[in-house]
Amino acid sequence: MAKKTNSLPWQDLLQSGNRIFIGSHAAAPQALLADLMAHAKNLHDIELVQMMVLGDNPWVEPGLNDLFKVNALFIGGDQVRQAVAEGRADYTPCFMSEIPSLFKQEVLPLDAALVMVSPPDELGYCSLGVSVDVVSAAVRSAKKVIAQINPLMPRTSGYTFIHQSQIHAFIEAKQALPQLDAPKLDAVTERIGQYVSMLVEDGATLQLGIGKIPEAVLRYLGNHKDLGIHSEVISDGVMELVRKGVINNSKKSFHPGKTVTSFCMGSQAIYDFVHNNQHVEFYPSEYVNSPTNIARNDQMVAINSAIEVDLTGQVVSDSIGHKFYSGIGGQVDFSRGASMSKGGKPIIALPSTAKDGSVSRIVPQISEGAGVVTSRGHVHYVVTEFGVASLRGKSIRERALELIRVAHPKFRKALLEQVRQHYWVPHYQKDYPKDVPELGNLGVKTLKIAGEEFDLRPLNPADERRLQEFFYSHTKETLLLRYNHHPKQMSREKSCTLVSVDQSRDLALCIVKQKGSILEIQAVGRYYLNDADQSCEVAFVTREKHQGKGMAKRLLLEMIEIARVRQLHRMLAYVRADNKPMQKVFEKAGFKRLRSGDPDEVFLELLLQPVEKQPQ
Numbered sequence: 183m184a185k186k187t188n189s190l191p192w193q194d195l196l197q198s199g200n201r202i203f204i205g206s207h208a209a210a211p212q213a214l215l216a217d218l219m220a221h222a223k224n225l226h227d228i229e230l231v232q233m234m235v236l237g238d239n240p241w242v243e244p245g246l247n248d249l250f251k252v253n254a255l256f257i258g259g260d261q262v263r264q265a266v267a268e269g270r271a272d273y274t275p276c277f278m279s280e281i282p283s284l285f286k287q288e289v290l291p292l293d294a295a296l297v298m299v300s301p302p303d304e305l306g307y308c309s310l311g312v313s314v315d316v317v318s319a320a321v322r323s324a325k326k327v328i329a330q331i332n333p334l335m336p337r338t339s340g341y342t343f344i345h346q347s348q349i350h351a352f353i354e355a356k357q358a359l360p361q362l363d364a365p366k367l368d369a370v371t372e373r374i375g376q377y378v379s380m381l382v383e384d385g386a387t388l389q390l391g392i393g394k395i396p397e398a399v400l401r402y403l404g405n406h407k408d409l410g411i412h413s414e415v416i417s418d419g420v421m422e423l424v425r426k427g428v429i430n431n432s433k434k435s436f437h438p439g440k441t442v443t444s445f446c447m448g449s450q451a452i453y454d455f456v457h458n459n460q461h462v463e464f465y466p467s468e469y470v471n472s473p474t475n476i477a478r479n480d481q482m483v484a485i486n487s488a489i490e491v492d493l494t495g496q497v498v499s500d501s502i503g504h505k506f507y508s509g510i511g512g513q514v515d516f517s518r519g520a521s522m523s524k525g526g527k528p529i530i531a532l533p534s535t536a537k538d539g540s541v542s543r544i545v546p547q548i549s550e551g552a553g554v555v556t557s558r559g560h561v562h563y564v565v566t567e568f569g570v571a572s573l574r575g576k577s578i579r580e581r582a583l584e585l586i587r588v589a590h591p592k593f594r595k596a597l598l599e600q601v602r603q604h605y606w607v608p609h610y611q612k613d614y615p616k617d618v619p620e621l622g623n624l625g626v627k628t629l630k631i632a633g634e635e636f637d638l639r640p641l642n643p644a645d646e647r648r649l650q651e652f653f654y655s656h657t658k659e660t661l662l663l664r665y666n667h668h669p670k671q672m673s674r675e676k677s678c679t680l681v682s683v684d685q686s687r688d689l690a691l692c693i694v695k696q697k698g699s700i701l702e703i704q705a706v707g708r709y710y711l712n713d714a715d716q717s718c719e720v721a722f723v724t725r726e727k728h729q730g731k732g733m734a735k736r737l738l739l740e741m742i743e744i745a746r747v748r749q750l751h752r753m754l755a756y757v758r759a760d761n762k763p764m765q766k767v768f769e770k771a772g773f774k775r776l777r778s779g780d781p782d783e784v785f786l787e788l789l790l791q792p793v794e795k796q797p798q
Contacts (some may be wrong), residue, residue, distance in 0.1 A: 192353065193223070195351055196218075196225060196228070196326075197225070198225050199228070200294060201290065201291065202229065202231065202292070202295070202296060203292050203295045203317075204230055205235075205297040205298050206313045206315055207235065207315070207445045208359045208446070208447050208453075209310070209312055209335070209359070210237065210298065211297060211329070211330035211357075212238075213353065214296050214328065214329075214353060214355070215296065216240075218296070219241060222249050226249055227251070228249060229250075231255065231290060232252060234257070234259070234509075236362060236447055237360035240261075242270070243261070247270060252272070253272045254273050255274050255316075256508065256509030257508050258509075263507065277512075278316070278414060278467050278510070279472055279512070282316055282323075282467060283319075283468070285320055285324070288323075292320060292324035294326040294328055296329075297329055297330070298311065298357070299330070299335060300335040301331055302346045306346040307344070307345055308331070308345075310338070311338055312338065312453060312456065313445040314445060316466070318466035318467075319467075327350055328349070328351045328352065329349045329353075331352050331353070332355060332356060333354075334358055335359070336456050337458055338456050338459070338463075338464045339460050339464065340465050341464065341465045341466060359453050361448065361450060363449075364449070365397050366394075367394055368394075371398045372398050372402075374395055374566065375399045375402045378485060378531050378565050379399055381483065381570065382406060384433075385409070385433035386406075386483045386525075387409070387431075387435075387436075388410065388411055388412075388483050388485065389484045390413055390417075390419075390485050391415060391485070391511075396417065397419045404426065407428065408432050410431040411443065412436065412475075413443050414471055414511075414512045414515075414516075415445050417446065417448045417452060418448040418449050418451060440461060440463050441462045441463070443463075443464055443465075444470040445464070473515055476515065476516055476518075476520065476522075476523065477519045477520075477522035477523045477526070479519075480524045480526075481523065481524070481527075482516075482526040484516035486513045486516065486530055487530065488530050488532045488543075489507065490532075490544070490545050490549065491530060491543065491544055491564055493544070493545070493582040493606070495559075495564070496548060497555055497561060498555060502552070503549045514556055514560065517561060525698065528562050528563070529563045530565070531564075532566060533566060534566040534588065535590050543566075544566070544588065544590075544597065558573075561573055562574040562698075564588060565588070566589070568591070570588065571585050575699055578606050579611075580644055582607060583611075583643045583644035584644045586598055586614055586643075587643070595614050598611070598614040608675075610678055610679070613643065613683070615642040615644070616685040618689070618744070620747050621640070621744075625640065626638065626639040629736060632732075634695070636694065636733075637695075638692070639692065639694065640683075640685055641681045643678065645703065646677045646678045646681050647674070648694075649706070651703070652706070654672065657726060660729075689708060689744060690707075691706070691737055691740060693705040693736070704728050705722065705728065706722070707740075709741055711750070716749070716752075717750065717751055717753065718752075719756070720753050722764065734767045738767060738771050745790055746790050751791050752789050752791075754787055756778075758782065759782050760782075773787060774786065774787055
């Protein structure tokens, strides 16, 4: 092992005014930094460059202002956040994939790197352990490398090693790695996890962060198969799915068979899991976070969070107004990489509200002082506890309607009113999306019909163009059977009227086929409420290629159940006399024929509530 220069204390390798990098995440060399703070002597004005550091950050406290000033490339923890807010520390925004080049190209030249490593092996190689990320570039770019050799640091596989000859000074100090408590999940977070898991297909490769939403997503992936990991960070949730065989990396197109990451954080169990684990490989951030490398994974799903999203799809994730909160990190790297991946899906997942539900996180425009981290062009999906907004290929107006749909219901009306001021929606777009609670917590049901999977869900205002396409797909025969004449046009205004439904009163359901951002309506069923006698009139239309497969039956049964829950008295249907297939659908559901005054029309009725016996 390299010896201390001239037997002097290692601090003598430093000078006032130096720029020093300190190890990241769970690998900050706390003993080394404590030794520096205790024996700094006449050192002052040292710039400490750091990423997030898990655990205490005492070097950022006001009493050490003369010795240190922190330059955070990612803000982590209240101590650093407060110091940045008070001007005692700086925040430098940058993509995770590009931070290494700041060191290598001497945009931020490093005089020293203070890092934590494992003891050397028989060949003299130490491992950077649980945090390779930007630490790898720092130790290869800094003029001096000073290490804390920690026997509790795991030896990890991949590009994690530094030879003892590259270390200029060291101390040996045993230090338990800081642990991250498992987050406590609430109902909102779990619902978000369920929705995101529905976007993940078997065989996909995942990137997830740390926190409640990633853990909730992992919890709902237990029934998936052959998932892979290419992620800047892994946690206990990933480890559990590896042990269950859900994550086996067998279908990965880049590094098949390997979990690829750049750092890990969590309990002691995850640190034990990665120790000498040949199946988990750690690589530097410039490799893991390279959008080009990310895109080499087919079906790459990138799952990140945000502070707020505006109605055009712009994502704010590093600041709350003027107050900087975290950093850019790898969100843009992975959003871009996933969008370039074959079958990839960049996802932003966040609760619909903040401050105990008093503030919407889906906003008409971003807050004053807030900065856009991920552009409106990068995001394909935004997920809240109220559903999935699909943005790819959508106009600004369609995006606004999609995002209003997943906003909290109490803010939807105001969001539509506010967005109208900017002419993103036309005058005839009057109604905001409403949920159908009778469809269950998720508001969508997966159906298997003739060997294919479809979704049954409410129609909503964002379906305007899709419904118009659905209309123009029909043959003249279908239009005649549905409308009893040959309508020639379905204007956008008319289509808007048909999808802007007060679902608490009337009902409009559809069966859709969706693959990624491609959506096609296959069938639509409606009922219109008659207040006078609490009855409703039912109608259906199905795309020709699916007629006779049972879609109308599934829609009808769902609508009957909802009408019963809403305590309607009866359902009515008027069917052309020559539409025998539709008559059978109604009759099999229990509808009875009644006398009709029109020989060309069949009138059917289903009683929903027991008929009260008249007193004798």
